[in-house]
Amino acid sequence: MLTRRAFLGAGTTATVGLAFTNEGLARAAAAAASVADVPPNDLARDETYWREIQQGFTLDRTIVNLNNGGCCPSPRVVHEAFKRYLDVSNQAPVYHMWQILEPNIETVRRRLAAEFGCSPEEMAITRNASEALQIAQLGIDLKAGDEVVTTNQDYGRMLDTWDQRARRDGVTVKQISFPVPPPSMDELANRLISAIGPKTKVLHFCHITNLTGQIFPVKKICDAARAKGVKTIVDGAHAFGHFPFTAADLGCDYYGTSLHKWLLAPIGTGFLYVRRENIESLWGLQPTAASRAKDIRKFEEIGTHPAANHNAIAEAMTFHQGIGTERKSARLRYLRDRWADRLLKTGKFKLHTSLDPAQSCAIGTVQVLGVETNKAVSHLWDKWRIIATPINHAEYTGIRVTPNVYTTLEEVDTFAEAMEKISAGS
Numbered sequence: 001m002l003t004r005r006a007f008l009g010a011g012t013t014a015t016v017g018l019a020f021t022n023e024g025l026a027r028a029a030a031a032a033a034s035v036a037d038v039p040p041n042d043l044a045r046d047e048t049y050w051r052e053i054q055q056g057f058t059l060d061r062t063i064v065n066l067n068n069g070g071c072c073p074s075p076r077v078v079h080e081a082f083k084r085y086l087d088v089s090n091q092a093p094v095y096h097m098w099q100i101l102e103p104n105i106e107t108v109r110r111r112l113a114a115e116f117g118c119s120p121e122e123m124a125i126t127r128n129a130s131e132a133l134q135i136a137q138l139g140i141d142l143k144a145g146d147e148v149v150t151t152n153q154d155y156g157r158m159l160d161t162w163d164q165r166a167r168r169d170g171v172t173v174k175q176i177s178f179p180v181p182p183p184s185m186d187e188l189a190n191r192l193i194s195a196i197g198p199k200t201k202v203l204h205f206c207h208i209t210n211l212t213g214q215i216f217p218v219k220k221i222c223d224a225a226r227a228k229g230v231k232t233i234v235d236g237a238h239a240f241g242h243f244p245f246t247a248a249d250l251g252c253d254y255y256g257t258s259l260h261k262w263l264l265a266p267i268g269t270g271f272l273y274v275r276r277e278n279i280e281s282l283w284g285l286q287p288t289a290a291s292r293a294k295d296i297r298k299f300e301e302i303g304t305h306p307a308a309n310h311n312a313i314a315e316a317m318t319f320h321q322g323i324g325t326e327r328k329s330a331r332l333r334y335l336r337d338r339w340a341d342r343l344l345k346t347g348k349f350k351l352h353t354s355l356d357p358a359q360s361c362a363i364g365t366v367q368v369l370g371v372e373t374n375k376a377v378s379h380l381w382d383k384w385r386i387i388a389t390p391i392n393h394a395e396y397t398g399i400r401v402t403p404n405v406y407t408t409l410e411e412v413d414t415f416a417e418a419m420e421k422i423s424a425g426s
């Protein structure tokens, strides 16, 4: 194994020429082992190592995709597994899909649960974060007059879901506001905790928001809510596979995430964690027999569906663990800081995302001062073929930028150059 000094001195020739093909996965894992002693923040700057990761994708490099917040391309090895499982299914689906492939969802459950830090019996595989969160939002017993506290920066679909409960069941929904970036994480926590009132039954908030990438002090908020008898639903759509944490660091009752975002699993994958004591009382979106009430798998009773998507999560886990979450998050912060530091030096941009590593990771939302956000985003695409996301919130506006492990320094620098030109009016 290379020591850090040997690694930095000799370079990472051991990794050169390896790609994450099916055949290359074992060699890539060996490459990762060869840099095992290198601290993540040092490896974040090692282009030789990251070139191998970049080569593991089949991308269109004529565009610069800085919207990895929507959904992400899977690495080649994951996409190949997905296609392979589809092909197998299509031979005689009632046999190959239902009998051969579907039972292997248990491997996926076991591996996801191990990574998340819960029991497999608390882990349901869903099709996305929306489904996972809506199971919790619509499955909790609430009566007219009960209150739900959330924020006005939670995800639109999830807010719409609470709104439907308000219209249908007479539940009261209180949305709190917070500045971006907030003055401190304590201040952020206190805003939510102090919004809890005598009628509050549920607190719903993001682990990391999709609007600015603000990471919440989840444990502090969940512990305070639990002490007041309030259930917590945490929207982790952007968190799992993005930066390191486990269920014990959160302490929530329900957690929903997408896996087609930062885990790089096939599109149409997510999970729902339900703390064991809450499983029996949580209704599924699609009803199951009373005998299944205590079984986490009751939330997977969605009728006939492809097994390929959820089974290929296993390959995505292998790719993800081959890099390691610490290294991945260090690289993502390095890429984010590279463009953000450059733009901030000019004084012509406003960053709505804190650069404190405890408060953010890959996602950064930046405003071009004096230029309308939608125009800037259109210009990035029309002139530079850069994909970024306009964020137009009632309280602020900006461009959301989300690189991924496949993003090159050249792409980040091209984005920064384009932004400088937009700011200069050219």
Ligand SMILES: Cc1ncc(COP(=O)(O)O)c(C=O)c1O
Residues within 6 Å of the ligand: 069, 070, 127, 128, 129, 130, 131, 154, 155, 158, 206, 208, 209, 210, 235, 237, 238, 257, 258, 259, 270
């Ligand atoms: C914060 C947040 N929650 C929920 C979702 C919904 O995720 P999905 O599209 O996987 O259902 C998203 C999607 O972008 C999101 O950003």
